Amino acid sequence: MKNDKIKECEALLYLEADLLDSRKWTIWRDLYVEDCMIWVPAWDTEDDLVEDPELSVNMIYLLGKPAIEARLHRIESDDAYASLPLARTSHSVTNIRIVEDRGNEVDVSAKWTVLSLEPRRGKSWRGGWYDYTLRCANSGLMIKTKKITLLENMIDGTVDIYQI
Amino acid sequence: MNVDNMAGMVDDSTGVFRVDRNAYIDPTIFEREMETIFESGWIYVCHESQIEKHGDYYAARAGRQPIFIIRDSDGSIRGFIDACPHRGAVLTRTRRGSLKTIQCRFHGWCFDTSGNCTRIKNEEGGWPGGIDRTRFALTPVPAVESYKGFVYASLSADVSPLGDALGEARHFIDLVADQSPEGMEIVPGNQSYMINGNWKLQAENGVDGYHVSTVHRVFARAVAKREALGDQDEMRKTEAARINGKVESGVYDLGNGHMLLWARRGNPEVAPLAENLNWLNRQYDADKVDWMLNKGRNLFLFPNMHLMDQSSTQIRVTIPHAVDRTEVRVYCIAPRGESRIARAARLRKFEDFFMVTGMATPDDMAALEDVQRGSDGRLARWNEMDRGMSFVLIGADNATAKIGASPVTSNSDWDSETLFHGFYREWSNRISVQGPKSERATH
Ligand code: FES
Numbered sequence: 001m002k003n004d005k006i007k008e009c010e011a012l013l014y015l016e017a018d019l020l021d022s023r024k025w026t027i028w029r030d031l032y033v034e035d036c037m038i039w040v041p042a043w044d045t046e047d048d049l050v051e052d053p054e055l056s057v058n059m060i061y062l063l064g065k066p067a068i069e070a071r072l073h074r075i076e077s078d079d080a081y082a083s084l085p086l087a088r089t090s091h092s093v094t095n096i097r098i099v100e101d102r103g104n105e106v107d108v109s110a111k112w113t114v115l116s117l118e119p120r121r122g123k124s125w126r127g128g129w130y131d132y133t134l135r136c137a138n139s140g141l142m143i144k145t146k147k148i149t150l151l152e153n154m155i156d157g158t159v160d161i162y163q164i
Numbered sequence: 165m166n167v168d169n170m171a172g173m174v175d176d177s178t179g180v181f182r183v184d185r186n187a188y189i190d191p192t193i194f195e196r197e198m199e200t201i202f203e204s205g206w207i208y209v210c211h212e213s214q215i216e217k218h219g220d221y222y223a224a225r226a227g228r229q230p231i232f233i234i235r236d237s238d239g240s241i242r243g244f245i246d247a248c249p250h251r252g253a254v255l256t257r258t259r260r261g262s263l264k265t266i267q268c269r270f271h272g273w274c275f276d277t278s279g280n281c282t283r284i285k286n287e288e289g290g291w292p293g294g295i296d297r298t299r300f301a302l303t304p305v306p307a308v309e310s311y312k313g314f315v316y317a318s319l320s321a322d323v324s325p326l327g328d329a330l331g332e333a334r335h336f337i338d339l340v341a342d343q344s345p346e347g348m349e350i351v352p353g354n355q356s357y358m359i360n361g362n363w364k365l366q367a368e369n370g371v372d373g374y375h376v377s378t379v380h381r382v383f384a385r386a387v388a389k390r391e392a393l394g395d396q397d398e399m400r401k402t403e404a405a406r407i408n409g410k411v412e413s414g415v416y417d418l419g420n421g422h423m424l425l426w427a428r429r430g431n432p433e434v435a436p437l438a439e440n441l442n443w444l445n446r447q448y449d450a451d452k453v454d455w456m457l458n459k460g461r462n463l464f465l466f467p468n469m470h471l472m473d474q475s476s477t478q479i480r481v482t483i484p485h486a487v488d489r490t491e492v493r494v495y496c497i498a499p500r501g502e503s504r505i506a507r508a509a510r511l512r513k514f515e516d517f518f519m520v521t522g523m524a525t526p527d528d529m530a531a532l533e534d535v536q537r538g539s540d541g542r543l544a545r546w547n548e549m550d551r552g553m554s555f556v557l558i559g560a561d562n563a564t565a566k567i568g569a570s571p572v573t574s575n576s577d578w579d580s581e582t583l584f585h586g587f588y589r590e591w592s593n594r595i596s597v598q599g600p601k602s603e604r605a606t607h
């Protein structure tokens with residue numbers, strides 16, 4: 001039923017936000033399918049994002065779980081200069097909407113804001129859009145692709161995957 | 165600080181080389197640098213591939229002053245102060261764009277790409293004795309030149325020709341500019357980031373080999389983990405040899421404040437450029453090809469640009485905003501016509517290392533900002549840059565001699581800080597004397 005589907009999508013997005021804020025990295029990673037993609041396109045001009053991630057500079061373009069593992073290694077290793085101390089974050093996800101439901105996959109869009117408290121630099125407030133493709137697995141919904149549009153093209157400070 | 169007493173900022177008495185930390189925190193020094201370096205000499209603005217057609221423009225800053233560079237109808241490259249001659253509104257709309265007629269959006273005056281005023285709204289009346297449009301031409305940037313596609317501008321006409329100012333650094337610019345029969349281009353997508361730190365720390369960081377094995381070992385481990393988990397196809401492999409252990413390397417004071425660092429690549433066969441190997445071998449002698457392909461290089465061009473060619477290729481432009489605020493813009497520069505596989509590999513390695521959203525640059529920024537904060541401890545006066553002084557060579561070493569380059573000093577160990585000496589001497593000369601001074605004084 002349509003109503004259940006949107007509820008299920010919302011629950012997954014809220015869960016993901018909470019896992020990032022509470023630093024439960026392994027459980028967070030396991031929301032993603034093996035051949036997942038996390039894409040944060042770069043801005044090419046004031047109005048346009050890059051279109052083809054393969055042949056453009058992206059802010060972040062992670063293909064497959066090993067690429068996510070590499071990012072988590074930085075966060076967990078206590079050896080990355082910028083990640084020690086880690087920022088404290090609070091993700092807010094709103095305007096969640098099903099864009100297309102293909103049965104085995106569903107495209108979902110949402111808006112996000114993240115408040116980050118970075119010990120080195122203080123408070124930052126960033127926002128943008130999420131575009132997800134979720135896969136319907138036996139165990140429930142999983143994340144296949146997540147495109148994160150970050151409104152800023154001038155980043156004051158640094159941005160890691162858990163801050164957007 | 166007294167502006168006539170800037171020379172004491174660098175202490176190079178016997179056996180030491182150190183820089184007064186006030187250089188990173190004193191706003192009066194910053195103002196002086198804007199005046200005598202960024203607004204009186206050559207600064208890098210953009211790459212010609214970003215302004216290919218008539219009317220294509222690129223907006224930038226020379227020190228504190230807004231400028232734009234534009235392609236004129238005859239194909240030449242011109243620069244103007246980005247302010248309307250009428251009442252001063254900035255004329256460009258976006259960082260890059262294309263305008264054959266530049267119309268000011270405030271009162272509608274128009275200019276052509278040569279800077280002539282071509283239209284004044286309601287010109288017919290109101291000016292005693294009529295109006296002479298030639299009075300209202302755009303103010304030209306006094307010197308604009310391009311070297312192998314790299315466009316430079318100077319707000320003072322009293323500068324050496326660009327080629328002379330780039331001097332020995334030209335050998336190493338060529339190693340990037342000459343990589344393809346079709347020339348080089350800027351790839352779509354870019355990033356700007358703001359550092360809470362002084363621009364000179366950013367200049368240093370991009371050619372500092374000494375920090376790599378501490379700050380970037382986590383990068384090497386993260387990438388190794390990714391590869392162990394079976395992620396990467398061949399060309400996307402990032403080389404971490406230079407981070408993990410000792411490889412052949414060198415650092416150079418190239419004169420005029422330019423600096424170079426290189427380290428031998430552990431696996432040059434995964435370099436995207438390797439697909440051009442046959443063409444490179446036909447075109448250039450073995451030593452030049454060795455430098456292009458096997459020696460990963462970070463080049464700093466005084467005062468505001470890094471040209472990197474190691475795991476990926478990058479133009480990094482430094483834009484000082486305040487003594488403790490520095491903007492950096494990064495672009496990927498790549499050979500035109502390279503294969504889709506090579507281009508994608510180049511870009512993924514670029515994102516891994518060079519983006520502030522990646523896995524290495526955030527750590528550079530954090531370290532740099534810590535140096536900025538530490539510099540506030542005024543009672544501890546000096547930043548020490550002595551390492552490598554015991555084995556520095558005057559002139560060329562074997563590696564640079566092979567391609568006919570003549571550095572001021574060479575050091576065959578990238579954990580050496582002797583390259584910074586040339587940078588800080590040029591800096592100290594430029595802020596100590598009135599007006600531009602970019603001729604080599606130390607060679
Ligand atoms: S300020 Fe440009 S037309 Fe008036």
Ligand SMILES: [Fe+2]
Pocket residue numbers: 369375376379380528
């Ligand atoms: Fe670094």
